[in-house]
Amino acid sequence: MSARPLAFAAGGLTKTFDTVTAVEDVSFVVPAGKVAALVGPHGAGKSTVLRMLLGLLTPTSGTASVGGPGSGIRAGRQVVGAMLVPRGLHPARRVEAQLRVYACAAGVSASRVEELLTLVGLTEASGRRIGTLSEGMQTRLALAVALLGSPPLLVLDDPAAGLDIGETAWLNDYLRGHARRGGTVLLTSRTLSTVLPIADELIVLDRGHIAFQGSPARLRRSHPDRLLVKASSPIALATTLAAQGFTDAVMRPDGRLAVAETSLSQLESAASTARVQLTEITPEHIHPDQVLAALTHTGPPAPAYPGPAAYRTYR
Known part of the structure; x- marks a missing residue:
């Protein structure tokens, strides 16, 4: 049986801001058709890793690749859908208008906009201004933006932020379905309990270093x-x-x-x-987040990447 092609790969990724090293020697691979989770407390380096993979930050050293040779990605299609923090949503714009702005830029039809509003449960809120939405609703809208071009690869920074139990269950079902259809997901979380139901692979970061890497089953065996x-x-x-x-x-x-x-x-x-x-x-x-606490350090987090302007969007 042939090995799955790689959807994401990081090799010795290191990023230094001035005199602060936010990420150091981080290496991992994510095969196509899998859900992988970068997990760690605030300041662990999760978002910095995502931005290096997406080409939004240049590594100080190391390599990052997305959808490499043999990944099955067809030329000419949107390869990656990304949802980052901040979400890139303008608070004064209405929900449907925000989605149509991105759809126009991506060359996506109006019917796709309606389809996604239904998918993320925002049809009834389509005329509301984004600034009036709850955090969970804004997260769902940002996910709709990421899905506009039907990308096979999803990069999702803290996708469960603000979601209630029902919304989280829906998100987990959707992401597992995406993987079953051949797609790949790389997401971040501050808690292990959030990602254990869906992750095939865990990469736990602590102050920019890998503290654990492996399957949820392997983690459970080491903390039974x-x-x-x-x-x-x-x-x-x-x-x-x-x-x-x-x-x-x-x-x-x-x-x-x-x-x-x-x-x-x-x-x-x-x-x-x-x-x-x-x-x-x-x-x-043993609660999963007790395990996370045992793997990581407490105390002031290391500075992360320099924050972008509040409403900057990433393409």
């Missing part, structure tokens, strides 16, 4: 849920568990044994073998 056990002899229990192949058992300061990748029945069987009495068993479920 555990059973917290009080036992008459936790050391004897841990020894028996290790002999049975359950080697991920950690002694907590309070004397409880934290055991990963084992079921309640397996734990009870090991206790019986070790002749250890179990007095309390408590499940410990």
Whole structure:
């Protein structure tokens, strides 16, 4: 089976502003037909990476490519649809008029404008001024702009910003469908919990460096849920568990044994073998954003790219 062509590729991407390094030695690839997520706190370098991939920022060093050889992109069509922050929407313009401005520039028909307003659920708001819209509605309008030319590749900066639960579910369904149809998505998020339902690949950034790269399953394996056990002899229990192949058992300061990748029945069987009495068993479920906090640093974020004018649009 042949490997999928690459839709996005970054090799040793580094970007320095004056004396501040916003991104350093970031490398990853995103095969066609996948959804990849750049995840990290504010200032981690996510938007800077997107802008280098799109050619809006020149890397200090390293390479960035989009839709390279063998990607299946047809000449003459819009390759990438981008939704960045800020969204490039004029607050005084009406929703439909804003979309028609971009449609005219892209050579897209008026029927496509109507189709997209329906798709993102803004038909009834088409005559409203953008400045009166909620953040979620503005995000949906910016997504419609990105989709005007039916691009196979989508670059979406914080696409869930301001969306409610129902809107987020719709967005996830749409992006997974886009990938199933052969499209590719590279998006950013400040939380892992937001992207885990849809991402095939995670790239966690911390202060401009890659802190983790791999599948959600691999991340879960490195930060598993555990059973917290009080036992008459936790050391004897841990020894028996290790002999049975359950080697991920950690002694907590309070004397409880934290055991990963084992079921309640397996734990009870090991206790019986070790002749250890179990007095309390408590499940410990690790929230994805606890994992993100463990992978990244807290404190003042590094300065990101110099901010563009509030209503500048990106093409």
